Every structure is written in structure tokens, then in C-alpha cells.
Amino acid sequence: MSRPVSRRSLLKGALAAGAAGLGAARAGAAAAARPVGPEPSGEVPRRVLALYKSYETFNAVEGQRPKDATLNEVHLWAQMPLNWLGLMVEYHDVARGLPDEATMARFRAVITWYQTDEIDDPLGYLRWLGQQMKAGRRVVILGTLGALRDRRTLQAPNLEDVSAALGPSGLELRGHWTANQRVIQLRHKDPHVMEFERKFSPGLPYYQQIVSSRRDNRVHLTLARRDIPDSDSHMVITGPWGGLALDDYVRYQAPAPYGTQWWINPFAFFEAALGIADWPRPDVTTLNGRRILYSHIDGDGMRNPSEVRSGATSGQIVLEEILSRYPIPVTVSVVAAEVDPALLGTPETLALARAMLARPNVEAGSHSFFHPLDWEKRTRSFNPPGHPYSVDTEVAGSVRHIEERLLPPGKRVRIFQWSGATNVTEEPLRILERLGLPNINGGDPMFDREWPSYAKLAPLMRQVGRHWQTYTSASNENLYTNLWTGPFYGFRHVVETFRNTEAPRRVSPINIYYHFYSGERRASLAALRHVHDWALAQPVAPVFTSEYAAMVEGFRQARIARTAEGWRIRDHGGLRTVRFDGTAAVVDLGRSAGVLGWSQHQGSLYVHLEGPDEATIVLAERPAAGPYLAAASHRVSGWRRDGRGLALTLHGIGAKSVELGGLPPRAELAVTLADAGGRRALTARAGAGGGLALGCGSADPVTVTVAAPGSAEPASPPPARRPPGRRP
Amino acid sequence: MKIERWKLAALALGVLALLALSFPSRTDLGWGYLAQRDYERARAQFRRQLRSDPSDPETWLGLAAVYEALGDADRHIAALESAARRFPQREQILLRLADVYEWNKDPDGALRTLERLTVKADAGDMPLLQRLLKLYGWVGRYEEELAVLRKLLALRPSDPQVVEDVVAVARILDRQEEAIAVVEASPARRCRGAAQAGRDLRLGGAQRPCRAALEDGGASLAQ
Numbered sequence: 001m002s003r004p005v006s007r008r009s010l011l012k013g014a015l016a017a018g019a020a021g022l023g024a025a026r027a028g029a030a031a032a033a034r035p036v037g038p039e040p041s042g043e044v045p046r047r048v049l050a051l052y053k054s055y056e057t058f059n060a061v062e063g064q065r066p067k068d069a070t071l072n073e074v075h076l077w078a079q080m081p082l083n084w085l086g087l088m089v090e091y092h093d094v095a096r097g098l099p100d101e102a103t104m105a106r107f108r109a110v111i112t113w114y115q116t117d118e119i120d121d122p123l124g125y126l127r128w129l130g131q132q133m134k135a136g137r138r139v140v141i142l143g144t145l146g147a148l149r150d151r152r153t154l155q156a157p158n159l160e161d162v163s164a165a166l167g168p169s170g171l172e173l174r175g176h177w178t179a180n181q182r183v184i185q186l187r188h189k190d191p192h193v194m195e196f197e198r199k200f201s202p203g204l205p206y207y208q209q210i211v212s213s214r215r216d217n218r219v220h221l222t223l224a225r226r227d228i229p230d231s232d233s234h235m236v237i238t239g240p241w242g243g244l245a246l247d248d249y250v251r252y253q254a255p256a257p258y259g260t261q262w263w264i265n266p267f268a269f270f271e272a273a274l275g276i277a278d279w280p281r282p283d284v285t286t287l288n289g290r291r292i293l294y295s296h297i298d299g300d301g302m303r304n305p306s307e308v309r310s311g312a313t314s315g316q317i318v319l320e321e322i323l324s325r326y327p328i329p330v331t332v333s334v335v336a337a338e339v340d341p342a343l344l345g346t347p348e349t350l351a352l353a354r355a356m357l358a359r360p361n362v363e364a365g366s367h368s369f370f371h372p373l374d375w376e377k378r379t380r381s382f383n384p385p386g387h388p389y390s391v392d393t394e395v396a397g398s399v400r401h402i403e404e405r406l407l408p409p410g411k412r413v414r415i416f417q418w419s420g421a422t423n424v425t426e427e428p429l430r431i432l433e434r435l436g437l438p439n440i441n442g443g444d445p446m447f448d449r450e451w452p453s454y455a456k457l458a459p460l461m462r463q464v465g466r467h468w469q470t471y472t473s474a475s476n477e478n479l480y481t482n483l484w485t486g487p488f489y490g491f492r493h494v495v496e497t498f499r500n501t502e503a504p505r506r507v508s509p510i511n512i513y514y515h516f517y518s519g520e521r522r523a524s525l526a527a528l529r530h531v532h533d534w535a536l537a538q539p540v541a542p543v544f545t546s547e548y549a550a551m552v553e554g555f556r557q558a559r560i561a562r563t564a565e566g567w568r569i570r571d572h573g574g575l576r577t578v579r580f581d582g583t584a585a586v587v588d589l590g591r592s593a594g595v596l597g598w599s600q601h602q603g604s605l606y607v608h609l610e611g612p613d614e615a616t617i618v619l620a621e622r623p624a625a626g627p628y629l630a631a632a633s634h635r636v637s638g639w640r641r642d643g644r645g646l647a648l649t650l651h652g653i654g655a656k657s658v659e660l661g662g663l664p665p666r667a668e669l670a671v672t673l674a675d676a677g678g679r680r681a682l683t684a685r686a687g688a689g690g691g692l693a694l695g696c697g698s699a700d701p702v703t704v705t706v707a708a709p710g711s712a713e714p715a716s717p718p719p720a721r722r723p724p725g726r727r728p
Numbered sequence: 729m730k731i732e733r734w735k736l737a738a739l740a741l742g743v744l745a746l747l748a749l750s751f752p753s754r755t756d757l758g759w760g761y762l763a764q765r766d767y768e769r770a771r772a773q774f775r776r777q778l779r780s781d782p783s784d785p786e787t788w789l790g791l792a793a794v795y796e797a798l799g800d801a802d803r804h805i806a807a808l809e810s811a812a813r814r815f816p817q818r819e820q821i822l823l824r825l826a827d828v829y830e831w832n833k834d835p836d837g838a839l840r841t842l843e844r845l846t847v848k849a850d851a852g853d854m855p856l857l858q859r860l861l862k863l864y865g866w867v868g869r870y871e872e873e874l875a876v877l878r879k880l881l882a883l884r885p886s887d888p889q890v891v892e893d894v895v896a897v898a899r900i901l902d903r904q905e906e907a908i909a910v911v912e913a914s915p916a917r918r919c920r921g922a923a924q925a926g927r928d929l930r931l932g933g934a935q936r937p938c939r940a941a942l943e944d945g946g947a948s949l950a951q
């Protein structure tokens with residue numbers, strides 16, 4: 001069971017704290033830095049370095065804690081929109097010194113979101129920011145400038161020196177601070193950027209005078225003072241150097257326990273500040289044009305008696321009512337000790353786990369051995385005598401136990417699902433790296449009437465030393481049922497988050513994430529059915545959770561280069577979609593490579609990549625002649641297209657469908673569907689726009705060929721391959 | 729011994745009446761089935777009872793509990809709404825309904841329900857006022873939030889948190905004079921209150937302790 005510790009609950013107002021600090025000498029490199037070899041020509045760095053001050057503190061649930069790579073404003077709120085814009089965010093503590101130029105070469109931008117203005121050597125820090133701008137890197141400042149007082153001497157630098165240090169931005173700090181609302185007036189607000197999720201209140205809380213002198217800066221919010229002349233202040237600005245959004249105009253913070261809402265539109269603001277409007281964005285929400293659906297079950301409560309059927313356990317109910325009824329891939333994890341008859345399990349739980357994990361639509365996950373509750377404090381749910389706490393047992397031991405005792409031949413554990421508070425440390429991540437296993441859980445995202453903000457959504461991942469924890473794309477039923485105290489139907493409301501993360505922009509996959517204890521009650525089972533029925537009524541691309549994790553890893557590693565004609569994508573691993581926003585362009589397949597096709601959705605162009613190999617994308621105003629993949633419900637391999645038609649093979653669990661574009665309008669086409677059961681031939685007619693939608697059955701795999709009647713079929717695809725990114 | 733017939737008849741009637749009284753009502757049966765998690769029978773009993781006599785709030789609450797257990801959120805709320813309309817004097821029903829709206833991620837519904845309760849402005853109303861405060865703030869209904877805060881201030885004039893909240897919301901509404909008046913009435917908390925309001929509520933900027941001092945027209949960090 002997940003503890004009620006959300007990322008946001010850890011931030012309920014930050015307080016300044018005096019703490020021993022280090023000099024601001026150029027020293028430490030950013031953590032988690034991957035060694036960077038020679039950059040291929042045209043590569044654009046897509047990493048953003050987020051700076052935080054470990055001597056600022058958070059009021060966390062367990063008390064005040066120093067800020068770290070997780071407990072800071074950028075991770076909590078800004079990383080999600082930055083990830084959506086295709087950028088990786090890495091974190092660095094300024095108390096360890098400022099990164100040198102060699103380290104900074106990997107980064108597109110620096111972002112800060114401080115709560116305090118104390119720092120070691122403020123002018124040195126500000127000049128370092130100015131140097132980043134001169135080097136062509138963007139600098140984004142949210143909240144406070146963070147460097148208006150020396151941390152040790154408390155001396156404030158001269159404002160002219162501050163402005164000079166930030167010279168490349170064209171910003172001039174003039175002071176004139178006030179919180180006197182009688183004199184603050186609103187002069188201008190850019191509706192495209194300001195008041196994104198909440199209107200300003202009548203009383204504007206704060207003013208300081210910052211004046212933009214660069215003509216190519218764009219001012220999104222201008223305030224003035226009634227009591228002094230020439231007082232226009234540019235509180236929110238973007239320009240070719242980056243952007244600035246000052247405190248009180250970035251986001252609204254409601255009193256505890258409620259949340260936060262964006263004043264600025266973070267998508268528009270970051271896109272402008274980082275100068276990435278036309279960049280391709282690695283995208284983990286979509287596969288072949290369809291919104292990704294993945295589902296995973298944490299093993300808790302499998303043994304619990306269920307009220308749904310007398311004598312049945314929750315696990316049996318989930319097996320009968322969900323796993324057996326809904327033809328989607330599901331990642332099922334167990335807590336090893338709960339299943340093992342020698343510990344907490346029984347022969348029945350052992351048999352049940354084996355039956356579930358043997359299903360073809362189930363991949364195996366581990367939810368630990370004894371269910372750690374707090375990975376930092378090393379506490380756990382079950383403490384049987386003779387089994388002292390061991391991280392290796394929880395991680396490697398549980399995986400080994402499941403593979404040796406529960407899985408049928410040929411199946412392996414594919415993913416590790418963090419238990420408890422999901423606050424993992426480096427040690428278990430190191431073990432998973434050794435095992436070659438991805439991981440997931442944590443994040444607790446929601447976006448609904450109670451939490452009406454993108455700020456409550458989670459980013460894709462969390463940096464833990466030199467490792468990464470993948471967050472889920474939705475919260476589980478524990479959080480929707482008041483920590484399993486009721487109403488037990490609460491999980492039905494996850495659909496509201498699914499809707500809000502699809503439109504007006506698709507920011508997350510659909511992730512049906514729950515525990516076995518949802519099989520305990522009629523109400524929770526009804527909620528599960530409601531959620532599954534809704535999800536399966538959407539045009540989705542169902543994948544296993546490990547496949548989603550591979551996409552996130554592909555997102556992390558992907559490299560992008562600008563070419564003379566377009567873009568080159570490589571090292572994207574399991575990721576299969578690249579998105580361009582705000583464009584009506586299409587893909588010129590004739591000049592592109594490694595691309596299956598494309599689709600347009602909500603003003604964005606989704607490009608479907610063929611595989612893990614390098615892809616070249618060239619955009620055009622109009623599509624070139626010839627068929628392309630507009631959408632597919634599953635992974636595609638064996639893509640062939642030539643003058644006679646095309647062929648492809650679909651892989652995965654569930655009913656398959658494919659949509660093609662670029663066919664001769666209204667042409668009569670010969671279609672064959674081939675699977676292990678045989679071969680079916682049928683005739684279909686393309687639409688007036690050259691599109692064709694085909695239902696392809698549920699076999700795995702199924703090969704589709706489409707040809708104009710009378711012409712020979714296109715070359716058959718090669719034998720179906722195992723989808724990439726999967727352990728053998 | 730001769731017993732008069734009318735006495736026999738009266739005795740028989742009395743026994744029958746006792747039997748009738750000891751026999752459980754449909755509402756009791758409904759709750760019994762609910763406890764046994766026999767939700768279909770419980771629902772049938774409650775519905776039959778409501779058709780014949782809808783005057784017992786326990787029957788409505790029972791029906792709502794059945795729908796909750798069955799996972800029917802819409803009927804769960806509808807049953808509680810019916811109960812709240814029929815028994816407006818029953819505060820507990822309204823509070824329960826407000827809980828259910830909140831659990832169903834509907835803060836507006838919770839507010840509509842709580843607004844039907846009468847605030848008596850005594851200490852017993854503190855939880856209700858605090859709840860209204862939280863909801864008004866989040867949905868951005870600042871006028872109502874300030875009205876609630878005034879009531880809280882009347883109840884707890886020396887509570888620094890209430891003073892700070894009044895200051896913060898008055899400032900949101902651009903009612904500087906009211907904010908100043910409240911701060912001036914609490915001189916010991918003058919600067920701290922304003923700064924605290926700024927830090928904890930809507931002003932952010934933890935490191936500008938006197939920036940939000942309301943009477944200060946131009947505090948400057950550089951100075």
C-alpha cells in the first residue's frame with residue numbers, strides 16, 4: 001500500500017534556513033551526468049540544469065528538510081511541463097559550487113526557482129548566469145533572482161552591478177520594491193501567457209522594478225507604481241536569452257492542505273524562454289498516433305477476503321473480473337512474502353499468483369519481498385523473525401523468488417514497482433541497474449475538479465543520485481479512497497484526470513494503476529470496471545508497463561540533431577514518437593528515414609518512428625504521394641511500402657486496428673490479414689481522403705498487407721521479431 | 729374463574745402490539761442486511777420502507793450507504809440530497825453530504841451544501857468555518873472567504889493565524905484599509921502577521937520579511 005506522502009505534501013511553504021555552505025567556486029559538476037563524447041554535428045542539447053540551494057529548507061511531513069533534487073520547486077512544478085516540451089531536467093546544488101563550462105556544454109539552459117535571495121558571492125553567481133547567456137544557453141529565473149544578498153556577510157550588491165552581470169538579458173534592476181497595494185497597478189498582461197489557470201485577484205501583492213531594454217524581449221506582464229514616475233516594471237519576460245517570472249506572478253499557492261495553480265502558462269512560457277518552438281519533442285504519451293494505455297497492479301492485499309464472492313480473495317476477484325475479462329496487457333506484481341506459504345502465504349495464494357502470472361496478457365513485476373514502507377528509513381510492512389531488513393532481498397531477492405517459484409518457463413520479471421512511500425535511494429536503483437530491470441511508482445499525479453492544475457501532475461522521473469526513478473502517469477486507488485477508508489468507489493474519478501491530460505494537450509498516457517485490494521469490495525470493483533470500460537472505449541495503444549518504462553528511458557537518452565533539411569533522432573531506445581507542436585506541417589516520407597507515418601492531433605504533429613535506430617524527419621507542407629501509417633493500436637514491425645502497396649505486422653495484446661493514409665482516394669484495395677490461425681483476404685475501399693481503417697483481430701502477431709487489386713502483393717514482412725526493449 | 733371477554737380481547741391486542749413493536753422495521757432490516765454486506769436485500773428493504781414512509785432519515789441514510797457500498801456514486805449523492813432536503817434541520821446529514829461531495833472531487837457541491845447550514849457564531853462552529861474558509865479560498869471566492877474570516881475573528885480576536893488570514897484575504901481583495909485596521913488592532917503581531925501572511929498564503933517570498941508590512945510603502949531590500 002502506498003503511504004499518503006505525495007510530492008506536493010512535502011512542500012507546504014519553504015523557509016529560509018541558515019546552513020553551512022560552500023564557496024561558489026566553479027567546482028562540482030552536475031550529478032547524474034552521463035559522459036558526453038564528441039557531439040555530432042548539429043546536435044542540440046535538450047537538457048536543462050535546474051539549480052537549487054540545499055541550504056533552503058522545506059516543511060516536509062516529517063519536519064524541515066534541506067532541499068534536494070526532489071524537494072525543490074523545479075521538480076515539483078516545472079519539470080512536468082519541461083518534460084512535455086521534450087526536455088530532460090537534471091539537478092545541481094549551488095552549495096556545491098557552480099558547474100564549469102565543460103559540464104555546461106551538455107545543457108540547453110539553466111533554470112532556477114529559489115525562495116531566498118542569499119547566496120555565496122552573489123555577483124559571482126550572477127556573472128556566471130550572464131556567461132551562460134553569452135555562451136548561448138538560456139537562463140530561466142522563476143520566483144526570486146536568488147542572489148541579492150551575500151549569505152555570509154548579508155551585504156547586498158549594488159543594483160547597477162547586478163544589472164551589469166545580467167547584461168545579455170537586457171534587464172535592469174531598479175529596486176523600488178513595494179507590497180503596498182494602494183500604489184501597485186496592472187499595466188499590461190499577455191493573455192497567451194498570464195492567468196493560465198487562475199485569474200489575478202483585485203489586489204496585486206508585490207512590485208519591484210525590472211526594466212527590459214532589449215527590443216527583442218517579449219513582456220508578458222507589466223506593473224507600475226502610482227506614486228512614482230517612470231515606474232513600468234516588466235515582471236514576466238521572455239527573450240533570446242531565456243525568461244524571468246517574478247514571485248507572486250508564477251503560481252498561486254492556496255493555504256494548506258490545498259494546492260497550487262499556475263499564473264503563467266508554463267508550456268507557452270518555457271517554450272518561448274527556451275527557444276524551442278520548432279523543436280521535435282520526444283513523446284511518451286503516444287504510440288503510432290494512439291494514446292498509450294498501460295496498467296499495473298501493486299501486489300498488496302492479494303490475500304484479503306473479498307465481499308464480492310463468498311470465500312474468494314481479492315486476488316481471485318481481480319483475476320476473474322479484470323484480468324480475465326479485459327483484453328489488455330497488465331503488469332502484475334506480488335509481494336513475495338505474501339505469496340510464499342513458508343512466510344505469509346498459503347498454497348492457495350501460491351497457486352493464485354502462478355495462475356495470474358501465467359496469463360498471456362500479464363507480465364510479471366516485483367513489489368518487493370517484505371514491502372518496505374519507507375526506503376530511506378528502512379521500515380517495512382512485514383517483519384518476520386529471522387529475516388532482517390535487506391535491500392538486496394527486497395529487490396534482487398524478490399525478483400529471484402518470483403522467477404524461480406512463480407513464473408512459468410520463459411517468463412521473467414520485467415519491472416520493479418516501488419512499495420510504500422516510494423522514496424527510493426540509490427542502493428536499490430543500483431541493484432536494479434545490475435539486474436537490467438526498469439522501475440516505476442511514485443509521483444501521485446492528479447488533475448481534476450479538486451486539483452485543477454497541471455501543477456498537480458508529476459514529471460516523468462526523479463533523479464536519485466546518478467539513477468532515475470520513473471513516476472507513474474496516474475495515482476492509484478489508495479489516494480482516491482481516502483487511503484482506503486472510503487468511499488471505495490473513489491477510483492472512478494481517475495477518469496477525470498485521464499480526460500484532463502488528453503485535452504487540450506495530451507500530456508500523459510492512460511495508466512490504470514491499482515492494488516489487489518480493489519478486489520475486496522463491490523464498490524471498488526465497480527470503480528475498476530468503470531475505469532476499464534472508459535479506457536477501452538478510447539482509441540488507445542495498450543502496452544505493458546515495462547514498455548512504457550523503456551519509452552521513458554528512451555526519452556531520457558534521446559539525442560536530437562538539426563540537419564540541413566530537418567531533424568535527426570537517435571538513441572531513443574524504446575521511445576517511438578516524436579511530436580512537433582503548433583504546426584500544420586506533415587512528414588515528407590520520401591525524404592525521411594526510419595519513420596512509419598504521422599498523424600495530427602490537437603494542433604500537434606505526431607511522428608511515428610519505426611524502431612530504435614536513427615531516424616531522419618523532414619517536414620513538408622503537403623504529404624508526398626504514397627501510403628503512410630496514420631495510426632495503429634499496437635507496435636508495428638516489418639513495415640514495407642512500395643509502388644504496389646504496403647505490409648506491416650502488429651504485435652501485442654488485444655484487438656488490433658490500423659489506419660492508413662495516402663492511399664489513392666476511393667481506391668478498391670485487396671487486404672490480407674495473416675496470423676497463426678490462417679490467412680483472410682478481403683476487399684476494402686479507401687476513403688475520399690485516401691484513408692483506410694482496418695480492424696485486424698486479436699491474434700498476436702497479425703500481418704496486414706494492402707495492395708491495389710490486380711497488383712502483386714508487396715513484399716511480405718520478415719518474420720515477426722520480439723518487440724525491442726524487452727528482456728529475453 | 730370467569731374472565732370477562734373484553735379483558736381477554738384487550739390482552740390479545742396488547743400481546744399483538746408488543747409483538748409488532750418487537751418485530752424489526754424494514755429500516756432495521758435494511759441496516760442489518762447492510763452489516764452483513766447483503767446489499768441487494770438491504771436496498772430492497774430501504775426502498776420499500778421509503779415507498780410507504782419516507783419520514784425516517786435513517787432510512788435515507790441507509791439507502792445512501794447501500795449505494796456507496798455498491799459503488800454507485802450518483803445514487804449515493806442523490807439519496808443524501810433527498811435526505812438533506814427532507815430533513816434540513818439535521819446538520820449531520822448536510823455535513824455527511826458535504827463530505828461526499830468533497831470525496832467526489834466536487835468542492836462547489838460541498839460549498840453549496842455547507843452554505844445551507846446556519847452558522848451560530850459560537851465556538852462549536854469553528855470546524856465548519858474552517859472548512860468553509862478552505863473551500864472558498866481554493867475556488868477563489870474571496871468575498872465569501874473574507875466574510876467567514878470576519879466571523880472567525882469575532883470568535884477568536886487574538887488568534888494570530890486568523891489575523892494573518894484576514895490580512896491576506898483583505899489584501900487579495902485590494903482592501904488595504906481593512907487589512908491595516910486588523911493589523912493595527914493587533915499591534916504585537918503587526919509586522920510578523922503581515923510577513924507571515926505573505927509567506928504562508930499568497931505572497932510567497934519567504935525572504936522578504938518586511939516586504940509585506942502593510943504600512944510600508946516602499947521597503948527596499950537594497951536599502
